[in-house]
Amino acid sequence: MSEPVVQIQNLSIDYVIGAGRFRAVSGVSFDVPQGHVVGIVGETGCGKSTLAQAIPRLLPEPPATIGEGSVIFRGTDLVQVPLWKMPRIRGTGINMIFQEPLNSLNPAFRIYDQVAEAIHIRRVRERGNLVVDRREKPPFDYSRRPTATSGEALTRSVLPPVAAEKAARHRTDSDGTIRGEVLDYLRLVRINDPETILNLYPHELSGGMRQRVMIAMALSEKPELLIADEPTSALDVTIQAQVLTLMKELIEEVHTSILFISHDLGVIAETADELGVMYAGKLVEFGPVAELFEHPRHPYTKALLGAAPTRYKSEGPLATIAGNVPNLSHPPSGCRFHPRCPIARPRCTVMPGPPLELVAGASEGHRSACYFPEEVASIP
Amino acid sequence: MGRSLTDFTVFVLKRLLQLIPVLLGITILTFVFTHLSAKNVCNAWFPHADPTTIANCNARVSQPIVNQYWTYLTDLLHGNWGASVQGVAVYPQIAAGVPATLELVLSALFLMIVIGIPLGVIAAQSAGRWGDHLVRIFYLSGWATPTYLGAVLAAVFVAPYFGLPSHGEYATNPPPFPQYTHMSVLDALLAGNLAWTGDAISHLILPAATLAFINMGIATRMTRSSMLEVIPLDYVKSARMKGLSEFWVMYKHALRNSLITTTTVLGLTAGGLLAGTVVIEEVFGWPGVGAFAFTAIGGGGSPPNFDGAIAVVAVFAVGVVVANLIADILYGLLDPRVDWR
Numbered sequence: 001m002s003e004p005v006v007q008i009q010n011l012s013i014d015y016v017i018g019a020g021r022f023r024a025v026s027g028v029s030f031d032v033p034q035g036h037v038v039g040i041v042g043e044t045g046c047g048k049s050t051l052a053q054a055i056p057r058l059l060p061e062p063p064a065t066i067g068e069g070s071v072i073f074r075g076t077d078l079v080q081v082p083l084w085k086m087p088r089i090r091g092t093g094i095n096m097i098f099q100e101p102l103n104s105l106n107p108a109f110r111i112y113d114q115v116a117e118a119i120h121i122r123r124v125r126e127r128g129n130l131v132v133d134r135r136e137k138p139p140f141d142y143s144r145r146p147t148a149t150s151g152e153a154l155t156r157s158v159l160p161p162v163a164a165e166k167a168a169r170h171r172t173d174s175d176g177t178i179r180g181e182v183l184d185y186l187r188l189v190r191i192n193d194p195e196t197i198l199n200l201y202p203h204e205l206s207g208g209m210r211q212r213v214m215i216a217m218a219l220s221e222k223p224e225l226l227i228a229d230e231p232t233s234a235l236d237v238t239i240q241a242q243v244l245t246l247m248k249e250l251i252e253e254v255h256t257s258i259l260f261i262s263h264d265l266g267v268i269a270e271t272a273d274e275l276g277v278m279y280a281g282k283l284v285e286f287g288p289v290a291e292l293f294e295h296p297r298h299p300y301t302k303a304l305l306g307a308a309p310t311r312y313k314s315e316g317p318l319a320t321i322a323g324n325v326p327n328l329s330h331p332p333s334g335c336r337f338h339p340r341c342p343i344a345r346p347r348c349t350v351m352p353g354p355p356l357e358l359v360a361g362a363s364e365g366h367r368s369a370c371y372f373p374e375e376v377a378s379i380p
Numbered sequence: 381m382g383r384s385l386t387d388f389t390v391f392v393l394k395r396l397l398q399l400i401p402v403l404l405g406i407t408i409l410t411f412v413f414t415h416l417s418a419k420n421v422c423n424a425w426f427p428h429a430d431p432t433t434i435a436n437c438n439a440r441v442s443q444p445i446v447n448q449y450w451t452y453l454t455d456l457l458h459g460n461w462g463a464s465v466q467g468v469a470v471y472p473q474i475a476a477g478v479p480a481t482l483e484l485v486l487s488a489l490f491l492m493i494v495i496g497i498p499l500g501v502i503a504a505q506s507a508g509r510w511g512d513h514l515v516r517i518f519y520l521s522g523w524a525t526p527t528y529l530g531a532v533l534a535a536v537f538v539a540p541y542f543g544l545p546s547h548g549e550y551a552t553n554p555p556p557f558p559q560y561t562h563m564s565v566l567d568a569l570l571a572g573n574l575a576w577t578g579d580a581i582s583h584l585i586l587p588a589a590t591l592a593f594i595n596m597g598i599a600t601r602m603t604r605s606s607m608l609e610v611i612p613l614d615y616v617k618s619a620r621m622k623g624l625s626e627f628w629v630m631y632k633h634a635l636r637n638s639l640i641t642t643t644t645v646l647g648l649t650a651g652g653l654l655a656g657t658v659v660i661e662e663v664f665g666w667p668g669v670g671a672f673a674f675t676a677i678g679g680g681g682s683p684p685n686f687d688g689a690i691a692v693v694a695v696f697a698v699g700v701v702v703a704n705l706i707a708d709i710l711y712g713l714l715d716p717r718v719d720w721r
Contacts (some may be wrong), residue, residue, distance in 0.1 A: 091623020103614040201716040
């Protein structure tokens with residue numbers, strides 16, 4: 001198996017507000033493997049968005065500070081990289097789709113200019129001017145028309161294997177101009193006549209269209225890691241379904257490694273390979289998505305799955321998890337889930353929460369932060 | 381969408397039509413005030429005018445004030461802007477002064493934009509830290525300086541320190557070339573004389589810088605506060621996520637949206653800038669309408685020139701209205717969401 005795109009190790013993020021200080025994310029560790037979609041779910045306020053924005057160092061520092069841990073990307077620890085060097089990593093290295101398509105496109109610029117800017121940045125870097133690791137992004141000759149044959153020949157002969165794969169997976173039918181490529185990427189996100197929207201401003205598009213443009217913009221930089229921070233949450237349900245279908249299709253077509261943040265288990269179930277469940281700033285369970293859905297090994301995951309409404313269970317009140325999300329400035333002692341946990345024992349209230357450990361007897365890579373993972377199955 | 385050329389033209393024409401009531405009101409007010417300021421206007425002229433002028437004046441003043449205003453207005457519409465006591469016509473002085481004042485005000489505005497706005501960006505980027513405090517000290521010290529004090533200090537202390545001239549438009553007055561536009565730098569350029577252009581610029585620097593320094597605070601402060609509103613927004617984050625450097629994120633994506641509010645406020649400073657010229661031009665011997673206004677209201681012991689005073693106030697009023705119209709047009713151009721209707 002190839003090296004993971006990004007390795008997050010024991011990452012903790014604090015917010016310092018006035019004299020107060022609270023840990024929004026504490027000791028989170030997981031990898032995003034090459035070409036995989038990793039989902040992170042959790043309730044509002046569990047730190048999943050903070051985690052997503054901390055990876056490309058997008059959090060305002062202050063008030064946020066990365067307390068400890070590391071984010072290994074391209075062999076460097078992003079936590080140690082000075083902020084002024086981060087732009088070289090953002091864009092072509094790590095890209096992001098935001099929650100609010102209403103706000104994530106600049107209202108003052110036309111659609112064309114915004115997408116073209118992203119493509120321009122990528123092209124400049126591909127020419128080798130700002131490439132951090134030259135082996136990863138070899139110069140690409142844009143003066144040639146990348147027709148299907150010449151493009152394939154190019155990927156096979158000139159580029160090293162990893163880059164060849166990357167060039168092949170993103171190859172489009174553009175005529176080589178930036179405008180052609182903008183149109184290609186807009187068509188990629190199923191915008192049928194992209195010419196008609198090139199000169200429009202974001203406010204002249206619907207929410208779903210804007211999110212499509214946003215996705216096109218992010219993909220056009222051919223990022224190694226794409227972070228989708230609740231990309232469908234702010235949309236109407238019907239539009240949500242459309243954008244989600246699009247995302248699923250694109251995941252098949254583009255093969256980028258994706259970190260998919262959501263509070264919607266259904267969305268994650270349909271898209272992710274691996275799933276991480278966050279509770280009160282901690283990753284409580286991580287593993288292959290099917291395994292996690294069928295055999296949850298943490299009581300919170302079990303409760304979360306039980307609370308998800310399904311269309312087959314339309315009668316009676318919706319299941320809920322008793323109690324409230326803890327206040328992160330005064331987290332509960334011991335395991336953070338113990339006040340709401342049906343199988344909590346005295347040790348759970350006193351001992352510090354257990355680390356995320358491989359569960360004995362579960363399938364490969366399934367980790368849980370519970371002292372009694374084998375008892376979870378017996379919770380009604 | 382109300383963003384077609386027709387909508388735009390209608391918008392501009394409507395705004396220009398608003399000039400008519402504004403000008404009527406402003407001339408009525410200044411006419412009444414100037415004529416109330418002296419019990420007998422003609423006596424105020426007394427030592428400077430010959431008996432026939434005073435007799436004519438008395439004949440005019442004995443009329444009801446409404447008739448007097450009507451006479452003034454019809455004269456004005458026929459191109460007769462009145463004259464001073466000594467019989468010097470107002471119109472040629474205004475015509476020569478407006479371009480000079482425009483040159484001064486536009487130069488000050490230019491400095492406010494190229495210095496004040498980046499300072500606002502720097503203050504927003506370092507909000508709450510020393511960069512922010514330094515910028516605040518800088519613009520507040522300008523804001524707190526009375527115009528006359530700033531002008532005198534600049535002329536007396538700053539000018540010799542930098543070896544800059546502090547009086548007039550050129551080293552000699554008049555300069556050895558024709559003044560077609562009455563804008564000092566432009567005239568020197570039209571004459572094709574680079575040495576005189578440099579001389580004109582060196583004469584322009586101090587009055588323009590003083591005027592800018594005193595009025596810059598508002599531009600800096602507005603830029604700072606609107607940048608602080610824009611920076612946390614998602615589109616600034618998505619600009620960062622494109623891989624743009626912080627400079628382009630700030631000066632292209634964030635500032636472009638902050639300028640929308642700053643532009644409106646810059647339009648509102650037009651009144652302050654024009655009012656500032658009255659003192660600045662007098663101190664720096666700048667031959668604009670500001671200096672003319674100073675003498676017209678009896679500054680420096682000169683006899684009051686009521687026709688001149690009314691004309692200057694009207695010209696300033698037009699300046700303020702037009703400046704705000706331009707600001708509104710720029711606002712619409714900067715913000716594609718604005719509807720011209």
